[in-house]
Amino acid sequence: MSCFDLVSVPRRSLLLPPCLDTGLWVMRASSSSVLRRQQSLISSLGIGGYGRGRRRVEVKQVRSMSGSAANVYAANVLRAITPSLDPSKYKGQAGKIAVVGGCREYTGAPYFAAISALKIGADLSHVFCTKDASPVIKSYSPELIVHPILEESYSVRDEDKGHVSSKMLTEVGKWMERFDCLVVGPGLGRDPFLLDCISEILKLARQSNIPIVVDGDGLFLVTNCLDLVRGYPLAILTPNINEYKRLVQQVLNCEVSDEDAHQQLQMLARQIGGVTIMRKGKSDLISDGEIVKSVSLYGSPRRCGGQGDILSGSVAVFTSWARRCSLSVENNSAISQTSPTVLGCVAGSVLLRKAAGVAFESKRRSTLTTDIIEVLGRSLEELCPAC
Numbered sequence: 356m357s358c359f360d361l362v363s364v365p366r367r368s369l370l371l372p373p374c375l376d377t378g379l380w381v382m383r384a385s386s387s388s389v390l391r392r393q394q395s396l397i398s399s400l401g402i403g404g405y406g407r408g409r410r411r412v413e414v415k416q417v418r419s420m421s422g423s424a425a426n427v428y429a430a431n432v433l434r435a436i437t438p439s440l441d442p443s444k445y446k447g448q449a450g451k452i453a454v455v456g457g458c459r460e461y462t463g464a465p466y467f468a469a470i471s472a473l474k475i476g477a478d479l480s481h482v483f484c485t486k487d488a489s490p491v492i493k494s495y496s497p498e499l500i501v502h503p504i505l506e507e508s509y510s511v512r513d514e515d516k517g518h519v520s521s522k523m524l525t526e527v528g529k530w531m532e533r534f535d536c537l538v539v540g541p542g543l544g545r546d547p548f549l550l551d552c553i554s555e556i557l558k559l560a561r562q563s564n565i566p567i568v569v570d571g572d573g574l575f576l577v578t579n580c581l582d583l584v585r586g587y588p589l590a591i592l593t594p595n596i597n598e599y600k601r602l603v604q605q606v607l608n609c610e611v612s613d614e615d616a617h618q619q620l621q622m623l624a625r626q627i628g629g630v631t632i633m634r635k636g637k638s639d640l641i642s643d644g645e646i647v648k649s650v651s652l653y654g655s656p657r658r659c660g661g662q663g664d665i666l667s668g669s670v671a672v673f674t675s676w677a678r679r680c681s682l683s684v685e686n687n688s689a690i691s692q693t694s695p696t697v698l699g700c701v702a703g704s705v706l707l708r709k710a711a712g713v714a715f716e717s718k719r720r721s722t723l724t725t726d727i728i729e730v731l732g733r734s735l736e737e738l739c740p741a742c
């Protein structure tokens with residue numbers, strides 16, 4: 356069964372799978388309305404670029420553009436896994452996300468991840484952070500549920516560490532089963548005691564079969580202790596350029612290759628036992644060791660810090676939606692074999708890039724992460740209208 360079968364949810368069905376290698380499309384219904392829908396999807400993506408002195412390039416032909424085909428595929432995945440707004444649903448059904456991160460130095464990163472999850476459509480978003488970071492994060496937004504339970508070495512005496520660690524684990528444990536996805540690492544810092552505690556949280560999440568997006572300092576931890584995620588199919592690693600380099604050196608014992616980027620990523624994911632990895636960059640490359648997908652929608656030329664944090668929160672929401680989709684008996688026949696973690700990465704990436712592009716259109720050089728968060732809803736609406 357092809358991955359694109361997943362996007363044949365009736366309300367949103369448009370196309371059969373693009374052959375991403377050739378960029379060719381096969382029409383399910385040979386009607387001009389399909390073409391029109393295709394064009395409208397492309398225009399909602401805003402495919403084009405912002406070269407010097409150049410506005411968006413209008414796309415006239417789908418057939419010859421394998422990059423664009425991949426982007427349309429990504430938008431279709433997003434549309435397929437995004438749940439409809441059904442009045443019979445109750446709070447929590449659209450997702451409960453928890454971000455584990457936030458310390459003295461970094462309070463922005465966990466906030467960006469957690470608020471993005473809400474803006475995209477999750478019902479509840481929690482943050483587990485250090486005691487110092489908590490009042491700051493709470494003051495950014497009343498929407499977030501903030502748990503000041505983590506401690507760094509400087510605030511704990513050596514003899515108290517065992518007790519503090521088990522108390523923290525008990526606290527997190529009380530909530531764990533309720534979460535649909537965990538994001539571990541944005542703004543966590545690298546305090547050794549804190550990272551030891553995080554290892555225990557990772558083990559607990561794994562026992563509870565909860566998807567885990569590992570980002571930022573969570574990747575620093577996991578790269579040095581791969582067994583924490585090895586062989587766990589619900590683990591998603593989202594490395595940036597530095598984090599990917601460390602991962603490749605540690606696991607494959609070689610340098611990052613841009614020529615064999617797809618093969619290297621696939622090999623890396625396999626070597627860690629089939630975790631999903633999204634290598635962030637000019638194109639986001641995603642692999643679970645079986646398949647490799649790429650999202651290269653143009654986005655924005657601004658590289659302000661925090662965009663990866665938005666992405667981690669988004670991937671968490673879309674992964675939990677994709678899982679729900681594949682668990683649903685009703686949809687089973689139409690759902691592809693593609694793992695929900697890969698689908699979640701694809702959807703998160705296309706949305707972030709679209710929103711970054713929208714924000715850049717108005718803010719230009721002054722575009723910041725908060726500007727991108729502000730247009731997440733509008734961007735999602737353009738890709739997947741609520742009604």
Ligand SMILES: NC(=O)C1=CN([C@@H]2O[C@H](COP(=O)(O)OP(=O)(O)OC[C@H]3O[C@@H](n4cnc5c(N)ncnc54)[C@H](OP(=O)(O)O)[C@@H]3O)[C@@H](O)[C@H]2O)[C@@H](O)CC1
Pocket residue numbers: 460461462463464465540541542543544545570571572595597598660661663664
């Ligand atoms: N507004 C906010 O709150 C934001 C907070 N953010 C948060 O920042 C954290 C780091 O993420 P990042 O993306 O800067 O890490 P990255 O590119 O690997 O490193 C760049 C260089 O710095 C160095 N280095 C990093 N940490 C170090 C440490 N503790 N101690 C010493 N060196 C350290 C690193 O060195 P290396 O790892 O190679 O030793 C590399 O040379 C992470 O928690 C992220 O979520 C971001 O999300 C942005 C918005």
Ligand SMILES: Nc1ncnc2c1ncn2[C@@H]1O[C@H](COP(=O)(O)OP(=O)(O)OP(=O)(O)O)[C@@H](O)[C@H]1O
Pocket residue numbers: 571594595596635636637638639653654655658659660661662663664665666704707708
């Ligand atoms: N050269 C680029 N062109 C287009 N998009 C890019 C480029 N580099 C990164 N991105 C996109 O920006 C998003 C964040 O990636 P980035 O590498 O900045 O993550 P990060 O360093 O972890 O961010 P953060 O500052 O939040 O930690 C990803 O979706 C990525 O694809």
Ligand SMILES: [Mg+2]
Pocket residue numbers: 570571595663664
């Ligand atoms: Mg990052």
